[in-house]
Amino acid sequence: MRRTNTFELRAFSQRERCLLLELLDASAACYNEVNYERRQAFFDVRENAEQRVPVSELRTAVEGATTQEKYRQRYKQVLSSSTPQQLVQKNWSTWKSFFKLLSKYRDPENETVTDKPSPPGYWKDGEQRVLHTVIRNDQYTLELGDRSRVEIPVGMELKEAYGLGHHERLRLEVRGKPHWTGKQGRLEIVYDRDAESFTAHQSVGDEKHPPHCRQSTTSSFPTTLATSSRGEGTVAAVDIGANNLAAVTTSTGQQLLFHGRPLFERFHEYTRRIAHQQSELPEEQWSSPRIRELYRRRDAQRDHAQDALVRHLGEWLANHDVDELIVGKLGDVCASHWSATVNEKTHLFWAHGRFRRRLDEVLGDEYGITVREESEAGTSSKCPTCESTEVHRNGDLLHCLDCGTESHSDLAASVNFLREQADEQHLNLPTQGPMARPVASRENTTEDGHHDYDQTVVPRLEWDDHGWRQPDHSTKEDPTNQSTTPGNLPSGSQV
Ligand SMILES: [Zn+2]
Structure with a gap:
């Protein structure tokens, strides 16, 4: 069983805020490059075939279009070693959902999908990238208390550019009290350009380790208590x-x-x-x-x-x-x-x-x-x-x-x-x-x-x-x- 904690993050300084923005932007660039390769593979197979290509074949082509290692090598200096892999996986999960929908759409027996699904899009809003990243479950630390903090990994290049020590991670302030506690899953961070704020979505618990409701006097869900x-x-x-x-x-x-x-x-x-x-x-x-x-x-x-x-x-x-x-x-x-x-x-x-x-x-x-x-x-x-x-x-x-x-x-x-x-x-x-x-x-x-x-x-x-x-x-x-x-x-x- 899994729950999602959502809370706001704030940087402690303007310098760290810039670092975080750059990290999110590079993550979105990485995600979009992966997606571009996969879309190219998808359209190539579809357009070069004489007949309609089975979903399984499209899926194989898209899956084989690129590798995690390629993106790890390309982005580890900026994003750290683990984050590129998370982004490649995150992208693949959207493709998997797409192929599921496509199978249902093509299945004449199945009425659940009537609109032709589109291949996954880019992390883009108009001309701008959507600033977004995914941090692996064992790569960040969340400390909750009077002063809640989260620490996330950063690639060596960004550490040097922003003056972080070689073994340091980026520390951010956690605003608000997460409802759920338990085995931590991955952490996603998204920047809202309009609100100029960072929101974190943390997945908590799994099949074997159900999350617990955190007792809190400031819970916005009194019924939970x-x-x-x-x-x-x-x-x-x-x-x-x-x-x-x-x-x-x-x-x-x-x-x-x-x-x-x-x-x-x-x-x-x-x-x-x-x-x-x-x-x-x-x-x-x-x-x-x-x-x-x-x-x-x-x-x-x-x-x-x-x-x-x-x-x-x-x-x-x-x-x-x-x-x-x-x-x-x-x-x-x-x-x-x-x-x-x-x-x-x-x-x-x-x-x-x-x-x-x-x-x-x-x-x-x-x-x-x-x-x-x-x-x-x-x-x-x-x-x-x-x-x-x-x-x-x-x-x-x-x-x-x-x-x-x-x-x-x-x-x-x-x-x-x-x-x-x-x-x-x-x-x-x-x-x-x-x-x-x-x-x-x-x-x-x-x-x-x-x-x-x-x-x-x-x-x-x-x-x-x-x-x-x-x-x-x-x-x-x-x-x-x-x-x-x-x-x-x-x-x-x-x-
Ligand atoms: Zn009766």
Whole structure:
């Protein structure tokens, strides 16, 4: 399990600041040269072939385009011996992701990648290089305390130019308190030209050495402190649906719901317009620039909301100390949530394969949360309180005929899924009380007579074009926070 610490770095003097800028600039130059060689190899192979070149062949050509040793020799005097190798590896990881996408894009069976992926670009912003470097995990020292410091390696040429001793490293001041502590991974440093500041991203922990939350009175995530005392091993299960994109329950009894209907209605509106445009096309013509543009906009809107959902979920899970998320298998999800007639429509909308990929990428790579796939068959037709299967389902509402509990059906499914898949000893779910009852929304109350939940128990988020927020939260819960002017986040966004 891995987490990322992000903090600001400052140089102690103007001279050291210049040194750092030069180090970052040379790193970006190194990265871009590597990338140039690889792009050349890629385009050479592609353009000199008579037929379409298989992805594996393109990959071999790009991988063999250059060597780490070449760049180590070329840059070690400036960057030190280890950093060029890190940059070559960093570049290769972007190529690997690109080839994965390309394979999916070319695979007619796979709908998750519909836009043709582009080969990795340069570390450039307009005409300027993006100042960025990557330091190997064993090559820097981070000391935290009242005066936090980091020391990074510098090549001999830069040491001489800036007056550092031969065995000295560059010392920088660390601003802010990193949340995570544990086995240190690599350190990336990026310079923001607008803010004129250096930001460091430190990866912490790995499979065998999970990171710990640093106890801190100045933590910007108070919820982390509230739950970290429950110990490690918090697990969550997510139920993925069409009306409710994701319903999540953690083993400590926390819940969250991402409501998808308004988003789906907008998606559907695009689909309707596309169908209309298609009906106007002349014989033998299947598409038009207008239609392609509608498709593009429809999918971009969905992808944007989906990416934001995954990120919001990752943040929320991390704040609740979750290190494993259980998700339903793709086939199960389709079978349990979609009837044949709406299957294609909702499948396209939800782009489940893409969602799963983003979950793995963002939760796995950025939050170090393991994503585990299990069968969720049967979880949506059981009472979350007494586990009776004598239930009646009506839209979002699940009514238990045995104990009388009324619960939200997707949240109930996530509770049941979690019960089935997590170790009993780790579960700390409330046995009584209002589990699986979301905050009411006005839309829901008009749906049918049953949906008049009045308990504000589970945050229920909706997409507002910018983020996932609780639409009626500020007025219902907190009369002092009624302002929803842009830039002033409603309190629902805090969950
Ligand atoms: Zn029951």
